[in-house]
Amino acid sequence: MTDVVTVDRNPIDAYLRMERMPHIWCAGCGIGSAVSCFVKAINRAKLDADKIAVVSGIGCTGRVAGYVRLDSFHTTHGRALPFATGLKLGNPELKVVVFSGDGDLVAIGGNHLIHSARRNIDMTVICINNFNYGMTGGQLGPTTPLDARSSTSPYGNFDPPFNLPYLMSASGATYVARWTVIHLRQMERSIAEALVKPGFSFIEVLAPCPTLYGRMNKMGQGIVELRSYQERCVVRNGADPREADIGLSGPIVVGKFVDVNRPTFWDYCTKVLNKAQKKR
């Protein structure tokens, strides 16, 4: 006799475009785990999903906008942040989230990243860092560790990478955290905090890319790279972001680096609007 087991829909399905599944990400890729944490964080933060907009750029992580059942914009390479800036200023009631990859946000979009942080635009950036350009076949990027192999660093990388928590902290972000896709609960909590934090919040999520970066650096299957995160990661909340460099081996500092308050762009802007309207 067969027992009939009724499985309820996963509560996070409501936030996903299930009709678009299966997604395009490879087996062992970490992006899906981060998406899952993000939608759970929306629940945790008790936000009205109708008022959340997700903006992505181009690349593997750029595809996130297409899978979340929210107002979502898949824009051009590097330009998610300025698009999101217009969206937020056009309707300050919106909760704007930029979900994109390290190459998109930090290389081609790097100028927008530092300026958005400087302005302290009220938005949350989730930056998946898989240490290479996945969509185009595993080229080196602005986060590729020194000596790492990629399809454009066949002898090992000689192009020093950014330390993203340090960059974002120095640029003026009010919330900066880094987790990996094995830190699911911490990541979910961080995203939930960031979503309600006024100002520019930035969460770096380290994610395996077993198809390209992992294979080229002999890291084995995705699960093996996850295990290496477990071995290498040191949780140090409140750590000095200058100590958050990532090498090909050695410890990786994760945690919440920055959680400070300063006036947002909108705070300054509304003061001026009031003054200008009185002068008229």
Next chain:
Amino acid sequence: MSDDGILEGEFFMNGDEACAEGGISAGCRFFAGYPITPATEVAERMSLRLPQIGGIYIQMEDELASMNAVLGASWAGVKAMTSTSGPGFSLMMENIGLGVMLETPCVVVDVQRAGPSTGLPTLVGQGDMMQAKWGSHGVYELIAVVPSSPQEMFDLTITAFNLSEKYRVPVLIMADEAVGHMSEKVVMRQIAPQELIERRRPTVPPGQYLPYETDSDLVPAMAIAGEGYRFHVTGLTHDERGYPAMTAEAQDRLVRRLVDKIRVNRNDIIRLEEVETQDADVVVCAYGITARVARSAVQQARDEGIRAGLLRMITIWPFAEDRIRELARQVKVFVVPEINYGQIVLEVERCAGGMAKTLLLPHMGGGVHRPGTILEAIRKATQ
């Protein structure tokens, strides 16, 4: 100034400032820009005026950012514009293409200076006319208008917003340094609400909305962020749902519609001014500042008894090919003065199709044609 902060009456101001005021009268409440000569005065005027009426001026880190912020604001439901000149116009190209692909209403002003590269930043040029049509990659159509005076900088900015809302396409205002920097009387009349076109919004409930579903008018209804439609839009080739569709069939369906919505409606879009063309043997085809010089040359030619006329192209893209084809049956020669080494002349020649001769009068930039140069060309053309 009326109670709502919109200017009304007669003013003496330059074209750039009149353009900003035209935007405000059209309902523009978001401007993202980056300083560049000779377009800076548009941004400066907006930074002064938008805060007075509750609008947002933001100075972005570059023109790529400006263009994207404008697209974002438009998707938040706010009429938005930016202004620039050649170098910045080049930087905006990729994302003007995104505006076309997402079907985003917005207005981009290019106050043209002489190029290539940094060229003559403070001096006039008309070298971006083909870039306006072809500058972004891929297959598309958009709308571009060309003002000839500060008054038209005001009027055509309103027209540009209306066309962009109606057809959901970026509309380019291809001004030039001479028109942008000259000061003249500008009459700002009260714009009645019914004169302003607003994008068509969805009437179906969220579950039934398809972002790119169209009927015979080829322009889909546009939801905006935060209304509960939970829509997706992408720069990838997409289907009616807005979802990526990586096939030649989806590409054919989408690109044909993007192009056809402009081509099919060209008679509604194209604006021309004609002076003494009814019996003309020679017609000067001109636009922007050059059309003002041409007008004077045509008048002098008439005084000499030459049957000359002027076709002033107010809309440059889509091109007025029907009218030029028609005129080509009547006239012997088209004279095309422009401040470049031959751009719009190629279109005139194409439409003339060998029925009339075409004569280019180029100017490399840094100044405008002399009426005498155009007059001399008219005389020669009729000999």
